[in-house]
Amino acid sequence: MADFDARPLLMTETASVWDVACRGACKHRSDEEYVAATHLVFTYRGVYVHHVGRAETVAEANQAVILNENEPYRVSHPFEGGDACLSIATSTAILLELAPEHYLLTKDRAAFNRSRLRVDTHTQALAARLRHGLRRGFMNAIEAESLTLALIRRALGERTSHAPGGSYGRQKLVDRAKLVLASDLGRRWTLADIAALVGVSPVYLTQLFRQVEGLPLYRYQLQRRLARALDRLGERVDLTELALDLGFSSYSHFSDAFKRSYGQTPLQFQRDARVR
Incomplete structure (x- = not known):
């Protein structure tokens, strides 16, 4: 197979x-x-x-x-x-x-x-x-x-x-942080949690991540969660349940973040995709 x-x-x-x-x-x-x-x-x-x-x-x-x-x-x-x-x-x-x-x-x-x-x-x-x-x-x-x-x-x-910036070693550290976040996309991580698993200080992690990726760590995590929502919204899903699964505190929190990023609410996106 x-x-x-x-x-x-x-x-x-x-x-x-x-x-x-x-x-x-x-x-x-x-x-x-x-x-x-x-x-x-x-x-x-x-x-x-x-x-x-x-x-x-x-x-x-x-x-x-x-x-x-x-x-x-x-x-x-x-x-x-x-x-x-x-x-x-x-x-x-x-x-x-x-x-x-x-x-x-x-x-x-x-x-x-x-x-x-x-x-x-x-x-x-x-x-x-x-x-x-x-x-x-x-x-x-x-x-x-x-x-x-x-x-x-x-x-x-x-x-x-x-394009990624920084040395090979710095890119490897940032990639480790990405994998930590990917291991549980809905978890409400703290900087201390991530930094401890990567093996650096929270201050160094935030500085390094922005240098290499060109955006703050929190913005990167939000974009990953919203991208997962784009996938899930191709199905008939309960939007409140989806919001909580992705680590948002409520549907309104999720909907506001989604609209700021994509210019429409999750429900409007589903209607454009002819899901609803």
Whole structure:
């Protein structure tokens, strides 16, 4: 039995979009894998670690992971439950037109000199709308292609993405903090809790996280919780129960945070996705 299931949602000359779910049975590094064309991968559920040589990336909903064409990589799953991602590929010409030149290994090849970019809430919402629309079958090809290109443009935009900063060692410490948060997304963590598990002081953790990720730790955690909500809102769920599961004190607290990030309430998002 394969460890993952890849479901094609859109296959046109402009773009291909796959919904990929992995059971996460491989706790240690997997055998080498590769893709024939460069993919941008948007994780919307769970977490895994993407390995390219010595470099490691914690793949979760605040990041777009880049799989370069013909570049060997491995994956591992630190927690049970696996992950689910939206994996997108497009033609070399389109990708070169959308990508900033200094993100590329060479100006005439659709391969990147980095393995991930942090994405903003608008990018997460675009990915969720694309996935829900294609899965529920109410989005035609032209609309889906247009939204896919907008998603790629946003993910690669210099004003809307953020490349990691800091040394390899500092990135490793920040990744440990990410994994601590991912281990229990609904828990009301304190800085002392996280810092103790990472092995640094709370002051150093907050300073380091902002330097490497480009946003405060509390904002990162909120964005992770709201991204999980984008996934769950594709189902008919009790919104108050969802809010409490994600660590919010009430539905109104959740709804206010969601609206500030995405410009609409959770209920409005569900209606746009034709869930309600």
